[in-house]
Amino acid sequence: MKKPIITLEQAQSIAKQYPTPYHIYTQAGIEANADRLKEAFSWNKSFKEHFAVKATPNPTIMKILAKKGCGMDCSSLTELMLCEKCGITGDDIMFTSNETPAEEYALALKLGATITLDDISHIDFLANIAGGHLPETISLRFNSGADFKIGNQIMGQPQDSKYGMTRPQIEEALTKLMALGVKRFGLHAFLASNNLSNGYYPTLAKLLFKLAAEMNKKTGADFAFINLSGGIGIPYRPEDQMPDIYEIGREVQQAYNEVFTSSMKPGIRTELGRFMLGPYGNLITKVVHFKHIYKEYAGVDACAANLMRPAMYGAYHHITVLGKENAPLSYTYDVVGSLCENNDKFAIDRKLPKLEIGDYLAIHDTGAHGYAMGYNYNGRLRSAELLLTKDGKIKLIRRAETPEDYFSTMIFD
């Protein structure tokens, strides 16, 4: 059974200060998970998780992870600026972008971030911005094409995805970068998203380890790290299994020991987003209307502007009715938001306990790619974000948007 982050009593108490809807995160959950990841990869002395900022771009969350030894992974100007504002700079930042505007590379260079190039054409583009002085370490993003068979709905098959370079391009890029004075390299690939199999990372790792070893032989390139990127999934459905991070760590270690038999011992980096935060956030919303036409609808005060995944990819998010955790699931509802878009449905034909107006619903696993994907369609405002701290207190970590925020970019002539 999936456990909501807060109880009905906590929701009622929070309601005195903060109206629904809001996203709430559990600090204890986030920290324990970060510790497990670190432990699973502790065999690699320079292991580092660079949290994918886009999943949950919140300074409090980022600082919690930074305290646990995590760096950050950015892919845009404002994400870089956000890191700088949080005091995170230098090699603690990976900058893994694509179709990158010049000003973004300029800031990444200024902050000393480790840059992952998405394409071979970006070598000259970056060298130009850097005034000919490229950083000592450069990372390259690889696209395996059809060599890697685990694709999925979010990313598609690697050969259909826009990211990364082909194998011949990786080789050419390494040779060219060495000629330009680059000393050390990273190798990166992100080939599947939300993958629940313990085999995803080990399979990807083996592919990248072998490629690095082969490229080292061919070009003499020295690899400082292999970046396994994001992609470890989380159990959105109650029947799904949480990937076993210790098993994943062991299998990656096995592949590492098989491939790296020479003196080259690269560090391992990861750029997990969903795995780091997904299960540790809930979207709390209240039932405000019922409607019976051809189906039974429960209308709630959150909408797809607060959580886009169900509307965007039909994603399943489990729902618990606070205070009715053990009630029989004897009713069937479509749980819907208020957007003038018929895909604004958090759940379709979902078995739930009998709902009443004012019931609090916890929509699970919204800690990553939840608030972050929010938008203002229909003039809907982004919600607040709250943190349940380790000592059980509720802390506001982002205020809700106001109509003034919404109007602030408009020009009223």
Ligand SMILES: *Cc1c(COP(=O)(O)O)cnc(C)c1O
């Ligand atoms: C989105 C993203 C991640 C994180 O992906 P998850 O599926 O959340 O783990 C990591 N690296 C890059 C480059 C990304 O774009």
